[in-house]
Amino acid sequence: MPAIVKEFTVNKVTWQELLQDYITEFKHYCVSFPNLIEMLEELKRNNLILGINTNGKGQFQMDNVIVLGIDKYFDASE
Structure with missing residues (x-):
């Protein structure tokens, strides 16, 4: 820095x-990638269990996932 x-x-x-x-x-x-929500919805419609693995750390990254509105699509996170 x-x-x-x-x-x-x-x-x-x-x-x-x-x-x-x-x-x-x-x-x-x-901001998310284009069509991210549509893709996640399609995956869930196909009854897939989704997890998320990011290159971010802890609460900082979780805050981003929540703000993007994608946390509800995942069954597991790390």
């Missing part, structure tokens, strides 16, 4: 403040 501060000449906030802002605010701006 300190590289971003240097590269973009950020001098009014610390890299820690930028990181905290990212963690708390990203969920308000994430």
